[in-house]
Amino acid sequence: MGKHLFLVWKNLLRNKRRTVLTVFSSAISVFLIGALISVYALMYAQDPPEESAMRLVTRHKVSLTQALPYYYGSRIATVDGVENMVPMNWFGGTYIDQRPENFFARFAVDPDQVFDIYSEYTVAPEQLEAFQRDRQGMAIGKTIAERVGLELGQRITIKGDIYSFDPELTVRAIFEGPDDLQAFFHFKYLEEGLKESVGTEYASQVGVYAIRLRSVEDAPRVAKAIDDMFRNSPEPTKTETEAAFQLGFINQMGNIKLFLLSIAAAIVFTMLMVSANTVAMSVRERTREIGVLKTLGFRRRSVMGLVLGEAVLIALLGGAVGVTITVAVTTAMQDMAVQWFTGFTLPPWGIGMCFAMAVVVGLGSSTVPALIASRTKIVDALRHTG
Amino acid sequence: MIDAAVSLRSIHKEYRRADFLVVALDDITIDIPIGEFFCLMGPSGSGKSTLLHLVAGIDRPTKGQIRVLGDDIGELNESELAGWRSENIGYVFQTFNLIPVLTAWENVELPLLLTSLSKKDRLRRARTALEIVGLADRLEHLPKQLSGGQEQRVAIARALVTDPSIILADEPTGELDAGSADDVLAILSTLNKQHGKTILMVTHDPRAQQYARTSRYLDKGRMTEMPHAVPA
Numbered sequence: 001m002g003k004h005l006f007l008v009w010k011n012l013l014r015n016k017r018r019t020v021l022t023v024f025s026s027a028i029s030v031f032l033i034g035a036l037i038s039v040y041a042l043m044y045a046q047d048p049p050e051e052s053a054m055r056l057v058t059r060h061k062v063s064l065t066q067a068l069p070y071y072y073g074s075r076i077a078t079v080d081g082v083e084n085m086v087p088m089n090w091f092g093g094t095y096i097d098q099r100p101e102n103f104f105a106r107f108a109v110d111p112d113q114v115f116d117i118y119s120e121y122t123v124a125p126e127q128l129e130a131f132q133r134d135r136q137g138m139a140i141g142k143t144i145a146e147r148v149g150l151e152l153g154q155r156i157t158i159k160g161d162i163y164s165f166d167p168e169l170t171v172r173a174i175f176e177g178p179d180d181l182q183a184f185f186h187f188k189y190l191e192e193g194l195k196e197s198v199g200t201e202y203a204s205q206v207g208v209y210a211i212r213l214r215s216v217e218d219a220p221r222v223a224k225a226i227d228d229m230f231r232n233s234p235e236p237t238k239t240e241t242e243a244a245f246q247l248g249f250i251n252q253m254g255n256i257k258l259f260l261l262s263i264a265a266a267i268v269f270t271m272l273m274v275s276a277n278t279v280a281m282s283v284r285e286r287t288r289e290i291g292v293l294k295t296l297g298f299r300r301r302s303v304m305g306l307v308l309g310e311a312v313l314i315a316l317l318g319g320a321v322g323v324t325i326t327v328a329v330t331t332a333m334q335d336m337a338v339q340w341f342t343g344f345t346l347p348p349w350g351i352g353m354c355f356a357m358a359v360v361v362g363l364g365s366s367t368v369p370a371l372i373a374s375r376t377k378i379v380d381a382l383r384h385t386g
Numbered sequence: 387m388i389d390a391a392v393s394l395r396s397i398h399k400e401y402r403r404a405d406f407l408v409v410a411l412d413d414i415t416i417d418i419p420i421g422e423f424f425c426l427m428g429p430s431g432s433g434k435s436t437l438l439h440l441v442a443g444i445d446r447p448t449k450g451q452i453r454v455l456g457d458d459i460g461e462l463n464e465s466e467l468a469g470w471r472s473e474n475i476g477y478v479f480q481t482f483n484l485i486p487v488l489t490a491w492e493n494v495e496l497p498l499l500l501t502s503l504s505k506k507d508r509l510r511r512a513r514t515a516l517e518i519v520g521l522a523d524r525l526e527h528l529p530k531q532l533s534g535g536q537e538q539r540v541a542i543a544r545a546l547v548t549d550p551s552i553i554l555a556d557e558p559t560g561e562l563d564a565g566s567a568d569d570v571l572a573i574l575s576t577l578n579k580q581h582g583k584t585i586l587m588v589t590h591d592p593r594a595q596q597y598a599r600t601s602r603y604l605d606k607g608r609m610t611e612m613p614h615a616v617p618a
Contacts, residue, residue: 004500010487292483295444296497296544297472299465378444384480 008309015282019314022278026361027325029271030354034326036260036267036349043256051120053216056223057245058209061236064248068235069206076209079225081218086113087187087206091167093158095148095338103143105182106158108190117212120177127152127173135189137172138341141180143234145171164332165193211239274326275365279311283369290373291381307370308363315362319355326354354370390453391552391584392418392441397450399436399607410436411447412475412607418600420455420551420585423578425598426588433607434588438556441460441586442475472500476583477543480557482537484529484544490516491525494543501548515543517575518581535566542573546583553577555587559594571597 012019060066076085089108096102111132112308115121115126123131123139131137140150150156154171169185173386191204211226213219223239240248283290323346330345346354399411400571410433428434438446440452443459452459453475462470467558471477484493494512498598503511516522519539529537538558545553555574559567587594595601603612 006492007488009497010485010492014487178497288483290478290483292485293496294468295442295471295477297500299468302500379439380445382483 004306004309006052008306008313011286011306011310012313014328018278018282019059022275022314023317023321025274026271026315026358027321028320029267029361030322030358031325031329031355032267033264034323034346034350034354035329036240036264037353037355038326038330038344038346040260041347041350042255042344050165051118052242053219054213055117055242056211056213056219056226056239057242058211058226058237058239059207059245061227061238064207066235068209068237070204070206072230072235072237073206075229076211076226079229081214081225083212083214084113084116085209085211086110086117087135087208088114088210089187089190089205089207090162091095091158091160091185091190092162093167095156097160101146102145104141104148105118107182108187109184110187111139114139114184116209117177117364118177119212121175122177122182123173123175127175131172131184134170134187135174136169136186137168137174138183139168140171140173140183142174142176143180144183145174148283150174164189164197167193208245208305210242240245268361271361272365275311275315275361276368277305278314279366280369282310283307287376287384290376291378291384294381295377304370304374307373308366311366312359312362315358316355319358322358323351323354327351388397389419390417391422391451391455392416392424392586393418393451394437395453396450397437397440398442398448399433399445400448402449409607411440412543414450414604414607414609416602416609418584420584422600423450423575423579423580423585423598424587425595425601426586426604427590427592427595427601427612428588429590430602432604433468434590434604435556438554438586438588440529441552441555442477443471469500474552476542476548477547478538478541478553478555478558480532482494482529482541482561484513484537484540486529489526489528490521490532490540490543493540494547496544497548504513507530510545512543512593515547516540518546518577519543520569526529533566534562535569536568538566539573541578542570546577546581550583552584552586555585556590557589557591558587559589559591567591567593 003379018291030253058072062070070087073085073087076082087111091106093106093226094102095104115123121141128139131139137158145151150171152171152174157169158167158169158171160166167185167189211220219241223241225241228238293306326346333344354361394414394416396420397414397560398409400407400409402408405574412436424449426434426437436445440447443454446460451617457470457474459467459470484490485496488496491509491512493572493593498508498511501508513522516525519542521536521539521543524532524536524540527536529540532540538561542553542558545555553574558574560572562570571594574585574587578585585598587598603610
């Protein structure tokens with residue numbers, strides 16, 4: 001086959017414009033598939049930090065949008081195996097404007113517990129103390145602080161959207177760690193603000209409880225114990241590992257996997273059709289040459305090899321360009337350090353899948369034309385015009 | 387001991403075109419000795435090219451036996467025929483049929499890709515073949531950069547590069563002007579006389595007859611007497 005490679009290459013150069021366009025369309029398809037794989041990897045295939053395994057999350061059994069009473073916290077803390085817990089409320093809100101680069105997660109938390117629960121974050125002791133002492137203090141991840149240009153002592157206002165309350169906060173601590181793309185402020189401050197704006201009914205409600213375990217092995221037992229504790233109460237709970245909780249959060253948007261798979265299938269099918277049409281056209285144009293090759297002594301399998309080789313080479317070139325574009329785009333999006341794109345990258349197995357898909361499409365689109373070419377009778381091929 | 391390069395026995399070739407049965411060859415029996423320059427003449431549609439196709443093993447007769455260099459090619463399957471053809475037959479087409487994206491050198495090298503020769507040996511043999519046809523200075527030229535006569539000479543080089551015993555030429559001068567046609571016929575004559583190749587040429591060009599040692603006439607699929615004035 002090695003000897004025939006130069007023939008394959010020369011045939012690709014026969015109609016450069018068509019080859020370039022085919023490679024380009026293949027590259028775009030591979031890029032789209034690569035982007036989908038990156039989204040999948042971002043959502044489902046990221047290894048959670050080691051510390052994450054030590055945490056459970058308790059939420060309302062019905063939905064994440066349903067709140068839990070504040071007093072649940074003290075009862076959860078009594079469960080055997082629970083080392084610590086912290087109530088957390090997703091605040092949302094707007095900082096400066098709605099642009100994605102100004103977005104970051106903001107949680108109202110118990111400042112005395114939060115860094116014990118999220119022990120992968122490191123914060124200077126004096127900054128932690130300042131954050132804990134100041135009721136309007138805020139602790140923010142270093143990555144976010146640098147992106148939005150916040151420094152220690154700076155005052156900011158978050159405009160509430162879920163809550164009709166606009167917290168006025170002072171940056172007291174900047175913490176570092178994996179995925180440090182969030183900010184914390186005092187639960188009590190939110191509680192007081194809500195009491196003033198909407199009354200006491202909603203003030204002491206908690207979105208989720210983050211729980212730190214004494215041991216990873218305790219996770220199933222502790223989760224069951226917590227949920228059993230509130231099973232017959234008006235606000236039943238659902239306790240799960242942090243990783244499962246995050247996955248559940250994603251799945252609230254719908255069956256993402258099916259959605260991704262559907263788009264991927266449509267792209268592959270389109271790519272297959274485009275590629276098959278191009279190969280068929282190219283082979284039809286060369287019917288007479290195929291007759292000549294067979295007259296010279298080329299066997300069926302050699303003719304098949306030439307056609308398949310051509311399609312696979314185009315697919316591989318498209319795959320290489322497509323993967324390069326995907327890596328460039330995901331890297332650029334990571335550099336933007338937008339919250340949603342952290343970890344948005346094409347993993348090595350994704351690169352392999354892109355190339356595998358390109359080869360499968362190359363082979364799939366050229367098998368029928370290659371078979372037809374190899375089986376064409378020489379006399380018919382030599383008579384072919386056009 | 388093989389005496390005949392090509393031996394045809396009672397060859398019939400029929401094919402169906404639309405609702406009609408066309409008899410392309412009717413009871414053809416010929417023996418062409420080894421080392422012969424055999425010219426088969428006849429008008430268009432007389433079955434000349436069909437006969438050449440049968441001898442090359444790129445088509446099969448409806449009836450009859452074909453032996454080429456002692457081999458009964460009717461007994462070979464398609465794959466065996468391909469291998470047999472690459473070793474024993476050089477084929478020259480009327481329309482040259484060079485691969486347009488390959489240089490003269492690469493076109494001539496093409497049949498050698500089916501051999502176990504090294505790249506160096508393939509190039510050496512391709513160069514020698516091109517020297518024989520007088521195109522050693524056109525190695526890197528693409529077909530579109532060559533004249534019709536030069537293209538046909540490259541095609542002859544491609545036909546002889548594997549050193550086949552038999553060269554089949556299908557109207558080799560059909561697309562050429564008189565000067566180029568004479569050059570091509572002279573090369574075929576040299577290959578016959580100096581290199582001992584058996585040449586079977588079909589043509590309706592009366593000049594070609596002068597270069598051949600034996601000429602026969604085919605009309606409506608049957609061998610007939612050579613007319614006094616061969617229709618061009």
